Amino acid sequence: MNVTNLFKIALKAISANKLRSFLTALGIIIGVASVIAMLAVGQGSKRSIRKQISEMGSNMIMIHPGADMRGGVRRDPEEMQTLKLEDYESIRDEARYLSAVSPTVNSSGQFIYGNNNTPSTIYGVNEDYLAIRQLKVEDGEFFSEQDIRTAAKVCVLGKTVVDNLFPDGGDPIGKVVRFNTIPFRVVGVLKSKGYNSMGMDQDDLALVPYTTVMKRILAVTYLQGINCSAVTEDATDLAIEDITSILRKNHKLKEGTENTEAEVNDFTIRSQEEIATMMNTTMDLLTVLLGSVAGISLVVGGIGIMNIMYVSVSERTKEIGLRMSVGARGIDILSQFLIEAAILSIAGGLIGVFLGIGAAYAIKMAAHMPIYIQWWSIVMSFGVCTFIGIFFGWYPAKKAANMDPIEALRYE
Numbered sequence: 001m002n003v004t005n006l007f008k009i010a011l012k013a014i015s016a017n018k019l020r021s022f023l024t025a026l027g028i029i030i031g032v033a034s035v036i037a038m039l040a041v042g043q044g045s046k047r048s049i050r051k052q053i054s055e056m057g058s059n060m061i062m063i064h065p066g067a068d069m070r071g072g073v074r075r076d077p078e079e080m081q082t083l084k085l086e087d088y089e090s091i092r093d094e095a096r097y098l099s100a101v102s103p104t105v106n107s108s109g110q111f112i113y114g115n116n117n118t119p120s121t122i123y124g125v126n127e128d129y130l131a132i133r134q135l136k137v138e139d140g141e142f143f144s145e146q147d148i149r150t151a152a153k154v155c156v157l158g159k160t161v162v163d164n165l166f167p168d169g170g171d172p173i174g175k176v177v178r179f180n181t182i183p184f185r186v187v188g189v190l191k192s193k194g195y196n197s198m199g200m201d202q203d204d205l206a207l208v209p210y211t212t213v214m215k216r217i218l219a220v221t222y223l224q225g226i227n228c229s230a231v232t233e234d235a236t237d238l239a240i241e242d243i244t245s246i247l248r249k250n251h252k253l254k255e256g257t258e259n260t261e262a263e264v265n266d267f268t269i270r271s272q273e274e275i276a277t278m279m280n281t282t283m284d285l286l287t288v289l290l291g292s293v294a295g296i297s298l299v300v301g302g303i304g305i306m307n308i309m310y311v312s313v314s315e316r317t318k319e320i321g322l323r324m325s326v327g328a329r330g331i332d333i334l335s336q337f338l339i340e341a342a343i344l345s346i347a348g349g350l351i352g353v354f355l356g357i358g359a360a361y362a363i364k365m366a367a368h369m370p371i372y373i374q375w376w377s378i379v380m381s382f383g384v385c386t387f388i389g390i391f392f393g394w395y396p397a398k399k400a401a402n403m404d405p406i407e408a409l410r411y412e
Contacts, residue, residue: 345389
């Protein structure tokens, strides 16, 4: 019996039980659609996070006081004062793989203008901070090197602070606002960046000269951190090694030996690349988890195909006996039922692909979640559903092929 006739017989058997065939394929449809939609959401979230981290500065390196060991006790980083202006100057002058370096000190408090006030954070930085964090001044200008040397009381406000202090839409440039009790003249407004992947408002801040925060607000001589930008992403590791060497020399830290613990630093260095890698690993794990949960429905759909194929074999036992008695071989019977299972799974897979793509875009519109549909997810889910259909359909088909034609004709 040729393949064309087998396809015709299989299609005729499927069309004779349309509702049952549809319900059989429904498990495959839901499984494929779920896999495509879940992978689209997972990959979309991953790309969105990578984009937002990149917008924060993909080459950014952050240096903070680290918890060192004293007498077997690890100290709280917040209590440490190991980063000095001399460290910033050494890194700025000696590091070979950095394009920008900025000291950072910050303080939280209340901004006040007239009858309006808003809580926010003031960051003491220098001009390089804009390039490091990929910020832009939308109105006015950034403070100058002269402002830094004189610890001038000038500030550049983020959009959120401006909107809260000037709700009527007034121009803040040149106005004097107070941070707690200290007056600051507004010289610029930053371009809005919105919320980052952690849900933090990137516009709820104010930038001022770092000397102003150190002398007039915190009255400290140490830095809370140093932010840098590597010349390229590929140079990030080299830059970190360079910074580590400079700081260890400045802080007179001894090299680790065989009889002591490994080198212990009194500072911590983190890069955006490291954070991005960690986030990508987390999102990959989440995507695999979502895909695995959705893939369970594919297996359930395959079991549904096996169940219905068993029913079909039982219902058509006499037909199978008749076909074998007039010359049909076991391989013909096996192929007939395998083709039926394959048609059900392939048809379910095709419907599931379109339904999954539609579901992904529906999630994007309804939940405003980022999605990214990759071609391999469609090919994989379609290939898996086809394999599952044939795999679970093989055993009932094999049972039909091994029937004794005489016993099959006697079956009631």
